[in-house]
Amino acid sequence: MHAPRTRVQRRPVHGVLLLDKPLGLSSNQALQKAKWLLRAEKAGHTGTLDPLASGVLPLCFGAATKFSQLHLDADKTYETTVRLGVKTSTGDAEGDVIQSRPVECSVGQVVEVLDRFMGPIEQIPPMHSALKKDGKALYEYARDGETVEREPRRVVIHDLELLDMQLQGDSPELRLRVRCSKGTYIRTLGEDIGDALGCGGHLTMLRRTATGPFDVSQCIGLDALEALSAEERTDPLLPVQTLLQGHEAVTLDADHAGRFLSGLRRRGDWADSPRVAVFGPPPADHPAVASSLSPVLLGSAHTMAGELIPGRLLSPIEIQQILETSPELSS
Known part of the structure; x- marks a missing residue:
């Protein structure tokens, strides 16, 4: 049993x-x-x-x-290794080898090709991806041996740094650092760079080193x-408001805070801002009030024409739980 x-x-x-x-x-x-x-x-x-x-x-x-x-929507940064001369069915090391070609490019050609991929570019999403077509993920079509038409997507490569390269030997490769917009497929970028060099390629390593401010x-x-x-x-948890970095901070008094949490707009002399993090005093009946006057996060909002317009709001229960379980997160 x-x-x-x-x-x-x-x-x-x-x-x-x-x-x-x-x-x-x-x-x-x-x-x-x-x-x-x-x-x-x-x-x-x-x-x-x-x-x-x-x-x-x-x-x-x-x-x-x-x-x-x-x-x-945050920008992402990746470090990746592109194995040159070998194309696979998935664009990475998990796939079957579908083509092998000699690597005959020079250092100058590598630098020129990488420059070509800087800025706004168009990518065709890989079949082995979670992107959906007609309600079905592309990888599901790929598992069934189907290839469907995909529309090119516009993405932005903000920075493409060559960390190392080896163009000779049994495993020619490029090591790259890529800072890019959301929706960028690094596998596709690696394949496209290999194709532009005339030898093809696939990813053997991919590590995301940053996303937004993290x-x-x-x-x-x-x-x-x-x-x-x-x-x-x-202990390793960061406060909820960590996700609101870059937002304008607005702190309300107790009366306005209660009304804001009810979903009501507030009037004030705020400048227009599309991204606002709203704070207020802890609930009056919470013991934290006796020991700290640090404001707590109430939610997100935007300001327009002197109005504070609620967005996503924390519930009173969530605010109480944050204060009870992790008082340091409210500061």
Whole structure:
């Protein structure tokens, strides 16, 4: 007989965990493992990272999930290795080899080709991607041996740095650092660079080192998180308002804060701003008031024509839980 499974007692957890996702796990698998380790009730991520890629994956818990969409549009930075001379069916090392060609390009040609891919470019999404066509993910068509027509997508390569290269020997390759807009497929970029050099290529390594303001040096791995005690595992969490970096900050008094949390617009002498983070005093009946007057996050908004217009709002219960479980997150 199998021993009965221990049921995990979930708890309210609010904040952002910067995870260094390991190779081999999908973004959702990494999220579910972190959610289990934290015993969190609610969690989500800010955009997927391929199983064959490692690196920065911001995970949102509790109230932070309300603002996760803000980081889907963030620029990303990757380090990658492009193996030249060999094309695969998937554009990475997991696929079958479909073409091999000699590598006969020069250093000058590499530099010229990389310059060509700087700035706005168009990419055709790879078949092995989660992008949907007619309600079905492209990778599902690919699994069935089908290739469907895809519309080119416009993306921006902000920076394309050559870190190292080896054009001779058995494994010619380029090591690159890419800073790009959302929606950029690095596998496709690697393939297109290889094609432009006349030899083809595929990715053998991909690591995301930054997304928006978050850098891999700030991240924690799943193994390190698991090694912490159950009580310590919330220590790496960043405050919910971490997701609102770059927003204008507006602090309301108690009366206006209560009305704002009810979804009502507030009038004031605010300049127009599309991105506002709104703060207010802790609830009057909370013990934090006795020890600290630090404002707490109420939600997001925008200001227009002297009005503060609510966006995504925290609930009073979420604010109470943040103060009760992690008082430091409210400062």
